[in-house]
Amino acid sequence: MNSANTVLARLERAHKSFGRIQALSGVDLEVRGGQMLALLGPNGAGKSTAIGLLLGQDVADAGTASLFGVSPFELRARRRIGVMLQSAGIPDTLKVSELLELTRSYYPQPRSIADCVVLAGLDGLLDRRYRYLSGGQQRRVQFALAICGRPQLLFLDEPTTGLDIQARQTLWRAIRELVDEGCGVLLTTHYLEEAEALADRVAVLDRGRMVAEGTVDQLRNHLAQRRIRCVSALPAERVATWPHVLEARRDAHRLEVVAESAETVVRRLLAEDAALTDLEVQRAGLADAFLELTRDAAKEAA
Numbered sequence: 001m002n003s004a005n006t007v008l009a010r011l012e013r014a015h016k017s018f019g020r021i022q023a024l025s026g027v028d029l030e031v032r033g034g035q036m037l038a039l040l041g042p043n044g045a046g047k048s049t050a051i052g053l054l055l056g057q058d059v060a061d062a063g064t065a066s067l068f069g070v071s072p073f074e075l076r077a078r079r080r081i082g083v084m085l086q087s088a089g090i091p092d093t094l095k096v097s098e099l100l101e102l103t104r105s106y107y108p109q110p111r112s113i114a115d116c117v118v119l120a121g122l123d124g125l126l127d128r129r130y131r132y133l134s135g136g137q138q139r140r141v142q143f144a145l146a147i148c149g150r151p152q153l154l155f156l157d158e159p160t161t162g163l164d165i166q167a168r169q170t171l172w173r174a175i176r177e178l179v180d181e182g183c184g185v186l187l188t189t190h191y192l193e194e195a196e197a198l199a200d201r202v203a204v205l206d207r208g209r210m211v212a213e214g215t216v217d218q219l220r221n222h223l224a225q226r227r228i229r230c231v232s233a234l235p236a237e238r239v240a241t242w243p244h245v246l247e248a249r250r251d252a253h254r255l256e257v258v259a260e261s262a263e264t265v266v267r268r269l270l271a272e273d274a275a276l277t278d279l280e281v282q283r284a285g286l287a288d289a290f291l292e293l294t295r296d297a298a299k300e301a302a
């Protein structure tokens, strides 16, 4: 297995264009052993392109991509990875057990079928033909195929899209177990709570540029923003005009305010509404940080 913290995959100053579309502009990225890096960004940000370079599906126009210190085109590097992409390309007339046997046969020390069933939540599915499984069941099989070769590095491109809550939690548990065993994971997801729950580090791409990289806490701490909720009759439109208030809206009798300086705004709320109750002040979550980072990048680009 990997020694923890070893760099397993790396992009250095990677550029990639498709015709006039600049999909990646000088992106640096590292995935380390025993860590999960969540790669976030809006649609079209360049996440799949970055993964494509690391998997050797595409070549960078400038900069480099490496897997285990060598080119992603080298078989010895590709043998050490597991991949679950958005499009699967699986021979769909085969049974789940046949798919697992076939995929396991490519690897020197595969995981047992029983382990794969537990990790991916495949109970009762082994004798079913892949083509007749539901979308969520197919996703679980794809995960099992990605991990059955006991990879040292796992690429998961939106792995939990279409999964119900129970299946998502099974997958989260499995991913945590693999990371604890020393596996490095590169995850892309649009579910920010998923990144918040699983990732050691988060990287945010926007329009082909890396706009932030750090731990979930570091990204959150970038934000001075706080979310203030209370029961108050004050009109949201008026509160929205106060200094330090970024946004104010009303949901029935509750007022929700996003502010840069919570103390100043809370003082004014209390001063202007003596009947105010149920006051709550929350730190920004990853979702707020992500929105602010991509909003700032859009402003800069404009």
Ligand SMILES: Nc1ncnc2c1ncn2[C@@H]1O[C@H](COP(=O)(O)OP(=O)(O)OP(=O)(O)O)[C@@H](O)[C@H]1O
Pocket (backbone or CB within 6 Å): 018, 021, 022, 023, 041, 042, 043, 044, 045, 046, 047, 048, 049, 050
């Ligand atoms: N093979 C291709 N040919 C032309 N354009 C492409 C190709 N692959 C990607 N692009 C473009 O490059 C940009 C980045 O796409 P990419 O798929 O990497 O984004 P993404 O962040 O993975 O998006 P999503 O969240 O929607 O999956 C987009 O504008 C996309 O249309």
